[in-house]
Amino acid sequence: MTNPVFVALDLPRLEDAKGLATRVKSHVGGFKLGLEFFCAHGHHGVHEIAHVGLPIFLDLKFHDIPNTVAGAMQSIHVLEPAIVTVHASGGRAMMEDAKAAASEHCKVVGVTMLTSLDERDLARTGVAGSAHDQVMRLAELAETAGLDGIVCSGHEVAAVRKQWKSGFFVVPGIRMKDNSVGDQKRVVTPRAARDDGASVLVVGRPVTRAEDPVLAARAIEATL
Numbered sequence: 001m002t003n004p005v006f007v008a009l010d011l012p013r014l015e016d017a018k019g020l021a022t023r024v025k026s027h028v029g030g031f032k033l034g035l036e037f038f039c040a041h042g043h044h045g046v047h048e049i050a051h052v053g054l055p056i057f058l059d060l061k062f063h064d065i066p067n068t069v070a071g072a073m074q075s076i077h078v079l080e081p082a083i084v085t086v087h088a089s090g091g092r093a094m095m096e097d098a099k100a101a102a103s104e105h106c107k108v109v110g111v112t113m114l115t116s117l118d119e120r121d122l123a124r125t126g127v128a129g130s131a132h133d134q135v136m137r138l139a140e141l142a143e144t145a146g147l148d149g150i151v152c153s154g155h156e157v158a159a160v161r162k163q164w165k166s167g168f169f170v171v172p173g174i175r176m177k178d179n180s181v182g183d184q185k186r187v188v189t190p191r192a193a194r195d196d197g198a199s200v201l202v203v204g205r206p207v208t209r210a211e212d213p214v215l216a217a218r219a220i221e222a223t224l
Ligand SMILES: O=c1ccn([C@@H]2O[C@H](COP(=O)(O)O)[C@@H](O)[C@H]2O)c(=O)[nH]1
Pocket: 008, 010, 034, 059, 111, 113, 114, 115, 116, 151, 152, 172, 173, 174, 182, 184, 202, 203, 204, 205, 206
């Protein structure tokens, strides 16, 4: 079994991100580079982290009209990401065009409901109903559009896996029992996410802000 943990390198300094990636690389399966990293370091930064030698997950959460998202997808071919995100709420046509424009070996996954949101937040955006229903609805839309999978919390992954057996499921909001939750609202332990069918576990601050990131990554690895 390959290690499902992708460390979110949400760090402002490229040297720090590269140093941390090099230190933890034997205990994780890949690196997730998101908006903070990409806005600060762009393509150059991605190449630098790719040199560490593990798969790259570009979490750019594209959300725009189909033509613009397809163009953005083409512009990142050169970075050879293993996984890229778009927002599933961007609609079916956008997801279809994103998948068509992605490179052959890149998985395109749709973000359903951010793990920093709960049902009260959802209601404030004008969406009535439960987190479960919202995730299931957007998962079905993503599957119909031909995406490889979705991003959801560990609270929903078992139900989505049951409905979409071949799907690829990315689960952020991962916390060990003693970790601080921070701004996340729908969290689970690494073991629970894995047991419920997650394909990839995204772990950021529990590793990047740990006193000893190698020890933190090893502790997570040991629970899986
Ligand atoms: O629903 C989502 C989608 C993406 N993320 C990203 O995952 C990491 C989580 O970081 P932690 O420090 O472990 O909380 C972060 O890069 C988010 O942008 C998410 O948390 N939830």
